[in-house]
Amino acid sequence: MKLLPITSLVLLSLGALSAVQAETRTKPLTLTDIMHFESLGKPVIADNGRVFAVESAPDRGDSHTIIKNVHTGQDYNIAGGSEPMISHNGRYVAMVVKPSLLTVETSDAKTKKQLKADMVLLDTQTGTQTRFERVKEFAFSHAGNHLAIWFEADEETPKDPKEAIETAEILTGGPVKAEKSKVDKFDQGRRFSLINLENQAQRIDAEHVTAYVFDKDSRRLALAINDIANQRHQLRLVDLTSQQQSTVFESNSQQIGALALAKNGRWLAFTQGKDSELPYGRSYQLSLVDLQSGKLSKIPESPEWKLNRYTSLSFSLDSERLFFGRVPEVSQQLSLKKITEEKDLYDKEIVTGLRGLKVWHGDDPRIKPNEIKQYEKEQQRTYLAVLHLGSNNVVQLGDQTVPDVTISQHKRFMLASSDLPYRKMTTWAGFYQDYYLVDINTGRKVLFLTQQPSDAEPTLSGKGKYVAYYQQGHVYLYDIAEGRRTNLTQSLKVSFADEDHDYPSSAPGYGFGPWLKDDAGFLVYDKYDVWQFNTESKAGFVLTAGQGRAQKIQYRIEGLVDNPDEPTELSHNATVLLHGYSDKTKADGFYQATLGTAGVNTLMQGEYKLSVLGRSKDADTLLFSKERFDLFPDLYTASYNAPQNAVKQTELDKQRQAFNWSQSELVHWTNGDGKPLDGVLIKPTHYQQGKRYPVLVYYYQVMTDRLHAFPSMHINHRPNFAWYADNGYAIFLPDIRFDIGYPGASSVQALTSGVQKLIDIGIADPNAIGLQGHSWSGYQTVFAITQTKMFKAAVAGAPVANMISGYSGIRHGTGLARQFQYETGQSRIGASLFAAPQKYIENSPVFYADRIQTPLMIMFGDKDDAVPWEQGIEMYLAMRRAGKEVVFLQYEDEPHHLKKYPNKLDYSIRMMEYFDHYLKGRPAPEWLSKVTV
Known part of the structure; x- marks a missing residue:
């Protein structure tokens, strides 16, 4: 073996050190670097937990979408991608691709208005990408086997109006005036495609589509086709298994509006109104199709209530009720008179009718600027009603006195609220609500909570037997059947009011956790700990065993499956993930607790910030980020029960390391x-x-x-x-x-x-x-x-x-x-x-x-x-x-x-x-x- 001289070893060592330093040398941060620096946003995870997607976007420039299979490590990077959506099984990812920033910045004002986003569909198994141009909206069926694509309206080549008039005069043999299109934008249909993802050769295309809806079991798709110019209106039903289409309603005068399909596959609801009426004033009729018998029936109209363009439809999960919005019938407003002849110039009624005036009254519920800002929202407001399919009985739930009703599943009672008594005092006192319970069988309303701050919304139990709410530092339980309320915390030494509240108003509470199944209990927070209360005994205990207050750690339940149809309910012995924030160190951790048993198990904690970003519905995969001031918040996946064993899935911290x-x-x-x-x-x-x-x-x-x-x-x-x-x-x-x-x-x-x-x-x-x-x-x-x-x-x-x-x-x-x-x-x-x-x-x-x-x-x-x-x-x-x-x-x-x-x-x-x-x-x-x- 040949030995090198010591001087050579020293030189080699110094050279190696210089090489390492060169590799780790960093550079100053500039504004240009900040413009290029990417941040992650809008993460989504497949229901089976196998694939996630996230948008990565620089401060200035074009985004891209990162897609990764957490089991195989296979990843994709789609240039220009944003707002990803994943199919149920994670095989397909669809995303928006907007025009590039350079294209936008180099286009004139007219061209910018014509620029529209495309959509890219990625097959994560094959890597195949398919691009669809000028897409307005897209959605997967609930099973994820079909993709609906609703396109932007086709660009119309502008015609010379003079040339068009001359052509019309030749054809008609007389003078012709230029006219604007009589088709309102609300009524304009768009091109639509339905793609069978299991066999993409099976594709259904349609024109003039104004609405579409999948059922929740992914068996059917309903399409509203409204071609006013040709007086053709169709309601089509697509069988997603056979790809067969059928027409369930057709008309040459009835515009089809909102759609809904029942989960059990039996019912299709839709609204229809005369296409000769402008959509702003058009009255609609509610119709129901029994898909088993093919029978179409119109729901009887009410002289006091009507449906309009803003009516939405939705079936209950048990398919026994149809919820829809209505508005009160109002008399037609008189149109203002116009000046048409010389005497009108001196008519006081006509002249003052053209005034520009707003009258502010001291007793107005809203001051005029706020009233104007709320005008569009109020114009679109509808009041909830329900059709009981078994009895064909319609019950009005919301009205002008109690306008806001929250739809709840499997319950006789629903929460409703009204801010009407407090709108005037909003100007100086902030926002308040009265809360009611509405019987969906009769529409009867029971007032149970008055002048409640708007940030203290009550929570209704899963079966609808109880309401829990916070008021003036205490937690209450309201028994709906008995009409009895109980202060659950009056004998406790711990405050449930915000201990750090330094505003001149009543201190809010810390909020509620989920309910337990069968209305057995619920969870609620004080500053540090999680409490579990039993609805039968009215007794409660500190689920986190007081460790939060003792150690100054704020525990909160995280990582529950997000269910848009109904809130998550926990079993009586469920294990839950807790996020903990230390008041002392400002650091985060993940912990674990089991319902019914006091105590906390530490899973991971450290000098970092943790943020739960999602959890798969059908698996226990948790998606979260971990960060410090000197550590980019990259994404991690882990088992819901073992986040300490997380796997890092993105590598954007590399840009910081430079x-x-x-x-x-x-x-x-x-x-x-x-x-x-x-x-x-x-x-x-x-x-x-x-x-x-x-x-x-x-x-x-x-x-x-x-x-x-x-x-x-x-x-x-x-x-x-x-x-x-x-x-x-x-x-x-x-x-x-x-x-x-x-x-x-x-x-x-x-x-x-x-x-x-x-x-x-x-x-x-x-x-x-x-x-x-x-x-x-x-x-x-x-x-x-x-x-x-x-x-x-x-x-x-x-x-x-x-x-x-x-x-x-x-x-x-x-x-x-x-x-x-x-x-x-x-x-x-x-x-x-x-x-x-x-x-x-x-x-x-x-x-x-x-x-x-x-x-x-x-x-x-x-x-x-x-x-x-x-x-x-x-x-x-x-x-x-x-x-x-x-x-x-x-x-x-x-x-x-x-x-x-x-x-x-x-x-x-x-x-x-x-x-x-x-x-x-x-x-x-x-x-x-x-x-x-």
């Missing part, structure tokens, strides 16, 4: 009142012990639950944490705890004490602290700089500056007044303007603009739909008048959060330049230093 990356850690301190607070510290990528750094403070309310969250890799209204860390900034995310009536002061106290902690431990440069917030934290930012000199630069997006003018401002997105935000909501004043005017002044930064010594950059979209953008103008003008450093960025035609990519990118660049100038001493960019004339 860049410089920081880490996050938890910081503890106490504020001036001695209250303990936490925050997240993200150190600069190349952090050196003992060196002080510029700090960017970003916050809102509670932020420490983001300790182990991977940073959002998007360019938007927020600073990108990874980018700032790689550019030498420490990022600080402090928790803010508010005192009612003093939101501004309590925020400042948390901010300044937290930043002081960073200064004390040698991280922060006290002369280079920046503050950034948006919306609620935009307000806090502007207020903070009126109270302290600690911050050397601040950026506030969409801030409220003046609570007095903001109090009666309008949220233009919803049309709601902003009063409730101050009296009971986020702004936390806790009283009306006239009850506590001084508090509105004390918490409004605009009144203290003359005290500001911190440069401020304000950003607003001038179509802000949440905060009136005039709030930004008020602050800008106040600082301008006081001679303070201020710059205002007005983004045109933008809402509360910037939507247009050029604007998002521009704002991100300017924000970094702004902080670099004031915190790092870099030269001011021209846009900041140059005064426009």
Whole structure:
């Protein structure tokens, strides 16, 4: 054996080390890199748990879909794919393929309107891909053996109207006027295809299809075909086994509307109305086909109620009832008179009939802007009714007094609600509901809960015997048959109200878990633990044995099968997966509990964040993600009962590994009142012990639950944490705890004490602290700089500056007044303007603009739909008048959060330049230093 000299060994070792370093060397993160950085979304898993699909999309650019067989490892990557859908057995995956970003950006406005998405069908066994162009909608049958494809309307080649008129005049021998099509868009049918996936040569194509529906057992498909131009209307039924078609209804004048097929295969329901009537005012008739006998019957109409274009149909799972929507019969409105001759010019009735006026009354249930926003929803509102197929009896369940009824399966009673008594007070008090139980046999309504906050919805048991609900810190059980309610928690020492609630309103509860089978019991949460209550004995016990409260871990049941038809019910001894979140470490874990037995079994826990994304219906496969600040949330699959043995299925963390990356850690301190607070510290990528750094403070309310969250890799209204860390900034995310009536002061106290902690431990440069917030934290930012000199630069997006003018401002997105935000909501004043005017002044930064010594950059979209953008103008003008450093960025035609990519990118660049100038001493960019004339 030949020995190498020692010097040669050293050189070889150094060379090998250099090679390793070259392989692991990372690069700086740029905005362009962020544009290309991909994130996962819209994951789905096959019912048998064998295949999953997920959309992977960059911040800017075209998405692709990742499909993988978790058993064989076979994977596919479909360029342009998004919104995947998987067949029942996982063999086929269908997905949307939108026009590429380059195609969209290089098209003119007219061409953009004509661009439509395609659909790609992937056979995961063979790898075959089939592309279908201009697809509007697609769906697999429930068994997954058939695929329905509904295409976009065909592009019509525009004709020269003059040429068309001349041609018509030649044919008719007389003058012809140009006319618009009389076919409303609602009535326009589209091309349709049904593909047998087991034999794709078997394909059914149809034109003028306006609706289709599969039955739940995948035996049949119903098609509504409406060809108004040729006065041909057909209701077809397709046998999915034989591929044979039959026509069950045909007409030359009756437009076919909604469709429904019963699960037992016996019934087909549909609506029909005269095609000569415009769909907006068309009345429909409910019809029912007995598919065993072929008999078609029309359900008798009601003089008080009618069906319209928005009527939907659905059968109960036992096929004994048909649910449908109706609206009250109303008299036809009189049309406005028009000016047709000279005397009409002076007719007061005709002239004022053309006015543009809205009258606001003090007793209006909704203020006019909100009424306008709700108009379309109210126009489409229908009231639930039920047809009992055995008796052919129709019962109206919802009405103008109790409008909202929730369909429940296998139950005599349904939950219904009404916000009508509280619509006026919504303006200042928030949202409330009355709750009723509706008897589906008689329509009789029993009021059992009044003025319940809208975020405290009751839960109905599986068999419909009980209702559980939360109210004023306690959990109640209502026995429907006996009409008796029981406070289940009055003797317990544990509170079921949100212990951290710092709003001027009643504290909400923590929510309910699932019901047990046969209505034997239900699960409910306190802050930390899961409780199981028995409906018969009314007794309860801590399923998690108090370990949650003892260890400060918040346990919640996760990974239940998502069933859209009816909620999941658990057997009395079921084993359930628990997600646990540690209040102390902010880390997650998976745990296990068995119903009926107190105790928790730890499956996995660590310094990361876990998110359950789905579970297969017919297998126990769990799909979840695991992440840290320095670990991308890749997908994992595992047995529902053993997530600790998970297999990693995606590898998107590789893109992070190419860049410089920081880490996050938890910081503890106490504020001036001695209250303990936490925050997240993200150190600069190349952090050196003992060196002080510029700090960017970003916050809102509670932020420490983001300790182990991977940073959002998007360019938007927020600073990108990874980018700032790689550019030498420490990022600080402090928790803010508010005192009612003093939101501004309590925020400042948390901010300044937290930043002081960073200064004390040698991280922060006290002369280079920046503050950034948006919306609620935009307000806090502007207020903070009126109270302290600690911050050397601040950026506030969409801030409220003046609570007095903001109090009666309008949220233009919803049309709601902003009063409730101050009296009971986020702004936390806790009283009306006239009850506590001084508090509105004390918490409004605009009144203290003359005290500001911190440069401020304000950003607003001038179509802000949440905060009136005039709030930004008020602050800008106040600082301008006081001679303070201020710059205002007005983004045109933008809402509360910037939507247009050029604007998002521009704002991100300017924000970094702004902080670099004031915190790092870099030269001011021209846009900041140059005064426009």
